[in-house]
Amino acid sequence: MNNLAPSSPSIKQRSRLLNDPCDRLRDAIVSGDFQPNERLVEADLSLRYGAGRTAIRAALATLDQEGLIVREPNRGARVRLISAREAFEIEHVRNALERLLARSAAQRAASDDLDDLQAILAAMAERLRESDSFGYMQLNPQLHRRIWRISDNQVAIKVLVTLKSQSIRFQYGTILRPGRPAQSLREHEAIVAAIAAHDPDACDAAMAEHLGHVLETLQWAIDSQDRQRSWSSREEPTLSAPA
């Protein structure tokens, strides 16, 4: 249940604190150490992480259930390539669940919670003033996770965490849209305001509006990348992570 805590896996910090090959492999995949569709050979992973093949096998089973890899019988495991279409499906599910949690958060928020939310908002505004889009992007999930914590629906949170790790590859492109961070901040402020007012309906609406724009931005990012790719090669209608 604690696997939703890490909030800054950006730097390649090989923390020896976590020896579980499952967590390490997961981090490696979501941070892009393995290319999409790359084969994951059990023996290699066993060597790489200094764990027995049994542990690697268990890790692969877990990651398969989480949707990060695909396993074909007798043909091994590959890191799963999320199609643009599936990214939209994921985003729609996220939309529905975040609205649910926003609603709950508006009903349950205490003053400590509101203080934290305001602090995160202030930090986001600061990053925006410094034109630090990357810093802003890192704060974004932090705010959402704080809202999740207020809502206190463990089931929904677990689903959201799993989905997030699957679609992380698409997260990078969405911040490049001109003017998006400023708009995003205003939307977040509206959400927090609705939580502070303990108004579930308004909070639901604010979150719906926010995520609707996220969906649009995702569409924009995918179109943008597709356009770029049409110069060099033509492949499946899927995306790879930006280098």
Added chain:
Amino acid sequence: MNNLAPSSPSIKQRSRLLNDPCDRLRDAIVSGDFQPNERLVEADLSLRYGAGRTAIRAALATLDQEGLIVREPNRGARVRLISAREAFEIEHVRNALERLLARSAAQRAASDDLDDLQAILAAMAERLRESDSFGYMQLNPQLHRRIWRISDNQVAIKVLVTLKSQSIRFQYGTILRPGRPAQSLREHEAIVAAIAAHDPDACDAAMAEHLGHVLETLQWAIDSQDRQRSWSSREEPTLSAPA
């Protein structure tokens, strides 16, 4: 990824489906062959299903990810006991996702889809006329699943299937409420009507109303069982399946 498609045309799937200890164990758990909190000893399962301990271990890993069992390190696996609180959380998530899918279905439904839905509705009305509550209850998930198929959001469907298997234990009590089946049928008819009218907003609202009543009924069933249990024994505030 095909493990949620009932129409998957895989050839050797049948022989595998019957032999795969993971599926068999899952069926055994959701159908109540194992009591909640009952220990699942690997050696026993290995004997029971004629599979090696390795396969059993893989199955346990999968079912742990699905939330049907809990595994404590060096202490083995137990079938997970879903608390009443968690049942509510699950139902809320289901609520959000079913509304999403209902919306999508209203936009995408073709005439074949509508025919199937009407056929299921007719069958439900028939069961109701015969006062066959159990038969009605069996048709219920069939209708919802058909709606899922129309919506065609594989990600949401997979989440819903997983959640369903977790909360199946609470399904039995909800049909015992007097007058509930008749009301349920009317709500289902409203949902299908909204789909037929290709009206996403109306469909969302109809589904929300339906699942709101399901939530109420779940509350009623839990209260009802709690009241019954206070006669005989005092235990944790959780529920077991009716014998």
Added chain:
DNA sequence: CTGGCGAAGATTGTCGACAATAATAGCGAC
């Protein structure tokens, strides 16, 4: 009689080896 202490039993976690299967390379026929 109760409560700690230690040994025996039961169960899980891990490793290595072998069998089963898919991918690949090599060879021969046309």
Added chain:
DNA sequence: GTCGCTATTATTGTCGACAATCTTCGCCAG
């Protein structure tokens, strides 16, 4: 030169055995 077949190789799937750990039972002191 290319196609098809076979042998080799690489990789996964499965099994048995052993070590690590937890649980239970029996024993003994107080």
